[in-house]
Amino acid sequence: MKKFVYLSVLLVLVFVLSGCLLNNKPEEVDPNKEIAKSVYDLNQLQPLAKIYNDLVITQKEKITKTINVSAKPFDTLIGDATPAIFYSNYKSQTGQTSDKISIPEDFDPNNINWDNLLEWYNGDNNYWVGFLMEPVNDVYPDNDDLDVAGYKIELHIYPKVQMNVNLYERVERYMVREDAWYVVDYYDNNEVYYTDGDKVISKDGKIREVETVVEFAKDINEEGYPLFTVNGEVPDVLSNLSLYSYDYEPSKEGTGTYWIHTTSEFDPSYLKGNYSKNSERFYSEKDNIGTELIKIITKLPKDGSDKDKYYKQTKTVQRNKQETNYQELKELAIEKLVDNKGKEKGDGIGYVNEYIRDEKDGSDYQKLVFILWEDSENMSSNNYNYMETVEVEEISTDTWNGTRTSFDKETNIEVTWKITITKSNDAPWYILSYSNKTEVQKSANDEKVLFTFDGTNVNVENVEINGGVFTGIYNSGAFEGTYTKDGKEYTVTVEKTLVTLDGSEYTF
Template sequence: MKKYVYLTLLLVLVFVLSGCLVKPEPEVDPNKEIASSVYDLNQIQPLAKMYSDFVESQKEITKTINFEASPFDTLINGATPAVFYSNYKSQTNQTKDKISVPENFDPENLNWDDLLEGYNGDNNYWVGFIMEPVNDVYPDDNNLDIPGYKIELHIYPKVQMNVNLYERVERYMVREDAWYVVDYYDNNEVYYIDGEKVISKDGKIREIETVVEFAKNLNEEGYPLFTVNGEVPDVLANLSLYDYDYEPTKQGTGVYWIHTTSTFDPSYLKGNYEKNSERFYSEKDNVGTEFLKIYTKMPDHGNYYKQTKTVQRNKQETNYMELKELAIEKSVDNKDKVKGDGVGYVNEYIRDEKDGTDYQKLGFILWKDSNNISENNWDYKETLEIEEIANDTWTGTRTSFDKETNIEVTWKISIVKSEDAPWYTLRYSNKTEVQKSVNDEKVLFTFDGTNVNVKNLEIDGGVFTGIYNNGVFEGTYTKNGKEYNVAVSKTLVILNDSEYTF
């Protein structure tokens, strides 16, 4: 009997030991392949950015009242601030010292019919301002005692379909004899919206722009124009000019220059971001050129953040605008430790209104390793061109080239505006036979006044439906009968609350 017991124990021991010698199969994450598939949404990232910028018409405000540009030119009619204030107050029968322009403008009880149409010649905005007399516009200079006016200028996107921007307020002072800025009496502010809800009128969330220094005396030395021989330098051939970590040297200036910093932290709001930015701007002979250093920290879902440094140069001449920028984007954890190599990318944008039509071009270049950026080692390049062929109708092409596959593909694209939502619809069709694609025209993006919508987009055997906002696609991805919640950026995919870095 003991032999049977011993034999049984021996067999059990051998079985256990043999089990220890067999290596367990490594755990396979079935969602990683899905995350890799949905990451391919980034193939349309440049087109989504172009479309988003196009429909939102969102750009930095860089100058206050230009009395020679519409709508101020006909209103002010060449008068000094003192003459305009006196005449307008009398004409509109306003009795208080602080007057509104237009007369019924009230920023706390806004009526769009009470605003001026346009802003310094740009018809994408509405504006209104408050004007209040002060005894001395140089409070910090005991040698100067010159009266003037406080100006509180409110600037609104003309079509309130911007995802984030709701209103910009600038608070500055002018002399009684000239409209140029001589001082700021409070910080500038940018208010935002979350969907249809204004989130900043109670002071809870807003962007504060502090003016560090500006041209009080228009003849004093300031920042130079950030162009090369009057042109915006090419990014690839001048990468060092776009890798800027120090303050530019004052060595002469145009007629206007300013240095500002901005902070904004609505980080608990989905889709918004923390921003610390620094802006240097110079202008000469109505040709504005701008240099920006922007550091952003975009919250991703989970423990990682998207951190971006952007350096930008641009110029604007009447109806022509050119912008070029280099951005370095990385995912970092809460201790600012970098996760992965990050990406680098270039945006080159041109807008030209000629013969009453609108031409726009966007170039996009991508490096997969932000630590190894040089003129010739980029991974992907894309060019988008559209031209207005009729009222509210644009057509053009999108051409991409991938160095890894050595394949170039060209699409036809069109953007059409309608009176009702979705106001702008982008359609595209494949123009080449290089890649497998149906040639039927498809709707790629629509804009409903709040979101850039992406509907039923086929990606790697699955279908994505959602929105694009600030470089991130958010929505649902359906593949093989299963649905996943996803958020896709250039460096990170969040799939059902799990993080996948690429």
């Protein structure tokens, strides 16, 4: 009887298991996933594409000293005149009849004549400038004890287009007393306008950055933000990571500096990704020493948006200084990809950026370090999985030479490439070519064109990757274009951890 029971149970188990096996369909194989994995390795060019992009399309907005009567072009234009004397004389000389006058006289922000703008803005020949000036009865409207006449200044700063095709215009609105040019108050928000390639899409609410002044020095001897360098130098990023991890406001002290604290909101929905950008800026300057800055930029997904599955979260901390003919910037940016529920897709990717410009000798130097951290919440200078360093230096007018060096901790292999960037007078304006310098990896040692810039796009030439060829553009951290392999063509977008192939998404 026991044998019969055991046999019955066994038959039932066999029947159940066989039914499970029959109903267990094999997992469907997505043939496009292997293609996506192949083109994903295009990310090996991310550091090189980023430094090239930053070099030819400078997107950092100009930090201004407003109207400085000791700097070009205002020194010769204004001389020793007070605002009241300058306003009266210039209005009379140019025959302007409106209370609001334009400097230069034909300056119209809505219809710009590029040939007649003022050049050498605060000693920098990469920018044009013009401003509007309008009298007001009281520049201290919130102070009943002061009743001083003065002027509203609306200052417009324009990068020369060939140097900067994304930043179109920066507008600052502030007031000065009738007897001095220093800022006594801001009467409206500052604004920054951007373009999409060579097409200006301005003042439509989508690509306008609105900068609000939180505080500024009305008396430069009052407590404020000191200069932000360490012993006069911008600190090295990897050796001073804690100085690039701001989650708090810098401390104030009695400074003797001109300082300002601003916040801004920016909706770059015309760019790649569905996110908003907020930034906070702490800026100080001191006569004969220079200007220094800490800027914290945070990119986050738009609140309440569930249309897109993945978002890039980025936090960037910049520290920089600018002296008369010398500029230096160092920054740390940590990028993370998260889903629409806030879950991170892999650990953070770090960018350490250094930029030096010395106008005395006309040289440019830029260094970008790309790091895959083991733990971006507990960063140190050596707890990384992979590090790549790209360095370029201007060796003659419009020619930069450099190297790209990668190091993989797991394999302990280092590879170095030679880089050359040249600029011509016609499109494509900038051409980046490279060649293998070390023979650790087997590859042809001939020089190849990798990127070109035509004034609108960073174009990626025919790049061979895992048996296929990619052709397209590099835009805001993503490669967009077509990937051809085994006679088939795919539409792809390749980001740090995400590949979109013919409309389907794959994460790695």
